[in-house]
Amino acid sequence: MTSSSLEDLSITTDVLIVGGGMAGAWAATSAAQAGAKVVLADKGYCGTSGVTATAGPGHWWVPPNPPEARDIAVANRVAAGLGLGEAEWMYRIIDQTWRTLPTLARHYAFGIDEAGRVNYRAVRGPEYMRALRHHVLSLGVTILDHSPVLELLARSDGSIGGARGLRRREGGRLFQVNAGAVILAAGGTSFLSHLLGSGTNTGDGYLMAAEAGAEMSGMEFTAVYTIAPAHSTMTRSMAYSFATYYGADGHELDLPKMGPDLTVSLARALQRGPVYCSLNRMPDDIKARLHTISPNVPLVFDRWGIDPYRDRFEVTLHNDGTIRGVGGVRVHDADCATSVSGLFVAGDNASREKVAGAVTGGGNVNSAWALSSGVLAGRAAARLARGTQRDGTHLRPLGRAGLRPRRQPKAVDAAAARSGVRAEMHPFEKTLFRTEAGLKASSLVLEDLWAELADHAHTGTLAVRETAALLATARWSVATATTRRESRGIHRREDFPLQDSGFAVRLLSGGLDQAWVRIDETSTNARPGQFEAAS
Amino acid sequence: MIELIVADRCTDCGACVEVCPANVLDQGDAGLPVLVRVEDCQTCFMCELYCRADAIYVAPDCDRRVAVSPEEVVASGCLGQYRKHSGWDEWADRFPNEQWLMDVVFRRATAAASEEAKSGPHAGAEENQLPK
Numbered sequence A: 001m002t003s004s005s006l007e008d009l010s011i012t013t014d015v016l017i018v019g020g021g022m023a024g025a026w027a028a029t030s031a032a033q034a035g036a037k038v039v040l041a042d043k044g045y046c047g048t049s050g051v052t053a054t055a056g057p058g059h060w061w062v063p064p065n066p067p068e069a070r071d072i073a074v075a076n077r078v079a080a081g082l083g084l085g086e087a088e089w090m091y092r093i094i095d096q097t098w099r100t101l102p103t104l105a106r107h108y109a110f111g112i113d114e115a116g117r118v119n120y121r122a123v124r125g126p127e128y129m130r131a132l133r134h135h136v137l138s139l140g141v142t143i144l145d146h147s148p149v150l151e152l153l154a155r156s157d158g159s160i161g162g163a164r165g166l167r168r169r170e171g172g173r174l175f176q177v178n179a180g181a182v183i184l185a186a187g188g189t190s191f192l193s194h195l196l197g198s199g200t201n202t203g204d205g206y207l208m209a210a211e212a213g214a215e216m217s218g219m220e221f222t223a224v225y226t227i228a229p230a231h232s233t234m235t236r237s238m239a240y241s242f243a244t245y246y247g248a249d250g251h252e253l254d255l256p257k258m259g260p261d262l263t264v265s266l267a268r269a270l271q272r273g274p275v276y277c278s279l280n281r282m283p284d285d286i287k288a289r290l291h292t293i294s295p296n297v298p299l300v301f302d303r304w305g306i307d308p309y310r311d312r313f314e315v316t317l318h319n320d321g322t323i324r325g326v327g328g329v330r331v332h333d334a335d336c337a338t339s340v341s342g343l344f345v346a347g348d349n350a351s352r353e354k355v356a357g358a359v360t361g362g363g364n365v366n367s368a369w370a371l372s373s374g375v376l377a378g379r380a381a382a383r384l385a386r387g388t389q390r391d392g393t394h395l396r397p398l399g400r401a402g403l404r405p406r407r408q409p410k411a412v413d414a415a416a417a418r419s420g421v422r423a424e425m426h427p428f429e430k431t432l433f434r435t436e437a438g439l440k441a442s443s444l445v446l447e448d449l450w451a452e453l454a455d456h457a458h459t460g461t462l463a464v465r466e467t468a469a470l471l472a473t474a475r476w477s478v479a480t481a482t483t484r485r486e487s488r489g490i491h492r493r494e495d496f497p498l499q500d501s502g503f504a505v506r507l508l509s510g511g512l513d514q515a516w517v518r519i520d521e522t523s524t525n526a527r528p529g530q531f532e533a534a535s
Numbered sequence B: 001m002i003e004l005i006v007a008d009r010c011t012d013c014g015a016c017v018e019v020c021p022a023n024v025l026d027q028g029d030a031g032l033p034v035l036v037r038v039e040d041c042q043t044c045f046m047c048e049l050y051c052r053a054d055a056i057y058v059a060p061d062c063d064r065r066v067a068v069s070p071e072e073v074v075a076s077g078c079l080g081q082y083r084k085h086s087g088w089d090e091w092a093d094r095f096p097n098e099q100w101l102m103d104v105v106f107r108r109a110t111a112a113a114s115e116e117a118k119s120g121p122h123a124g125a126e127e128n129q130l131p132k
């Protein structure tokens, strides 16, 4: 572990929340409102870190009247989820979002539409997270900023009783929180693509959950990409609804205007060469207000001296990984508990399969999920913590790769390993257009990198633990994608282009020394005979 | 990536050091924040938003460094633009948060796309559906 001359910081609390994006912040509010003493630790700063803060999360917003509106919304979503979603969960998050979001009105000025109605659905990220920070603090929650959590701590019965991390603005001083219950809300991961706001999200919450014995679900669904001006992070897609695309020779490309079909067509075009874009079809009245709708979108063009409505600028696609993909830690019950006692999960850290199914929940379901899973986990963790012992002396640290090597400690090139993860998880031919051979090749590379790191890395620095988390997540994703020998939703296999009804099941994954994949027997239509054991 | 802090604008309030999610800056001995880990910058512009002195310039380029001088960025008018257009602090009355218009924009975009699908060059493109 990192040594430090400063004395370690030790805190005892009811509920510890790891990660302060929207899921962690909503979890903190609900746990505090349920009477719990709450500590929230974020790697960066709760308010600016994570993908919520830089985006403009539009929530799944369906008021209870007219009554059929929710039935229609859920029926559409069940159909879109291609057999992997659950209507009951969808109703639950629609209702939870509708009840909870307006409670932020003291801290967030919700918009008023043309008809004078309050618009709760669409909020702007920086203001939303600033409001959530104020809300959380007003409820007496202790926030530890710049305090990445590195590993969970278990009691003798295996239940989770706290976590350990470092205070990176205090010279790497260690801190330990002894808690009655822990909620993981450390976000998803884009595998370090340049997706806006995703830099601190390296899958740490997945790794820590797996080390505690929890399983993942839906890790094959990572093939989501978002358009951005080349060399920028600005993966905000609204303006591209009005785009025209051109090849390097100046000819217009006939691409769909939005959605997953745009991604596929654009990726194929980018495989052939550079693609240029103009937002020339945007109506003048929208142009005039773009800077007050999404102020970070035009600033990129302004700084580069580009007129995006006349000029042609080069575009790229950044991978969303599990952020606007689907996978994460499997939610065990309606309290967002994991299969490990004392451990809960929320937001992108949790698998969204039950509400999004096999497609992205971008644009609405994702934030409704982050809010609702946060609220549910916070409430249940507070309840559990009330009856739990909080004695920090008998806690066992669970961190492995990067902290406690399997073999002889020695220096490991973590930066090279991170490049390796990027090289296997971002290229279109490896993630968007998958093949058996490609997945096998990725698996070999990732297994080697993992073995090296798990065998030898010992420094316990943040960078090494992040690298371990990225590698573990990538391994589960590749293993699950290999097992799903069909195409379904955002998982596309070039060698199995059709959907196979036998695969209308959710796939669980996990394992550290050995990655494994198996069917989630609770998902419908399971026909186990169709699966081979994962390699 | 964050490229510079304009020294004579900075009031040394420390906000950027505190809010940067990627821990790029340190408080320098001479007061001014120092860009110590620029390679970790995630180009999120959050430091700019929280800098009331409009002293920070983040270049939109996330995968390459660009050379800029304080004189250039001051002259460019970009300093403080994000905070202003976001309607923060003294700009609250003049630049309202219109994020809620997103719904309307997407409705318009869908309508335009289906209109074109019927008649325009992309006829038959039934992909023109919002993923709702």
Ligand SMILES: Cc1cc2nc3c(=O)[nH]c(=O)nc-3n(C[C@H](O)[C@H](O)[C@H](O)COP(=O)(O)OP(=O)(O)OC[C@H]3O[C@@H](n4cnc5c(N)ncnc54)[C@H](O)[C@@H]3O)c2cc1C
Pocket (backbone or CB within 6 Å): A018, A019, A020, A021, A022, A023, A024, A041, A042, A043, A044, A045, A046, A048, A049, A050, A051, A052, A053, A054, A055, A056, A057, A058, A059, A060, A147, A148, A149, A150, A185, A186, A187, A188, A195, A196, A197, A200, A201, A202, A204, A205, A235, A236, A323, A324, A346, A347, A348, A349, A361, A362, A363, A364, A365, A366, A367, A368, A370, B021
């Ligand atoms: C550009 C963009 C636009 C989007 N637009 C929409 C939309 O319109 N509608 C919609 O529904 N969804 C949208 N999404 C998805 C939605 O934003 C996310 O699903 C949601 O914000 C996730 O919230 P979260 O709290 O789980 O994660 P985050 O907001 O990413 O928060 C995770 C936090 O965990 C912290 N963390 C990570 N590791 C550790 C650690 N080891 N220790 C402590 N803390 C840690 C991070 O610093 C971060 O603050 C969008 C996503 C993007 C990228």
Ligand code: SF4
Pocket (backbone or CB within 6 Å): B005, B009, B010, B011, B012, B013, B014, B015, B016, B017, B033, B050, B051, B052, B053, B054, B055, B056
């Ligand atoms: S936020 Fe602005 S004024 Fe404050 S220290 Fe940083 S650069 Fe200086």
Ligand code: SF4
Pocket (backbone or CB within 6 Å): B001, B002, B019, B020, B021, B022, B023, B024, B025, B040, B041, B042, B043, B044, B045, B046, B047, B048, B058
């Ligand atoms: S742009 Fe974001 S990551 Fe970079 S220095 Fe500013 S706040 Fe930090």
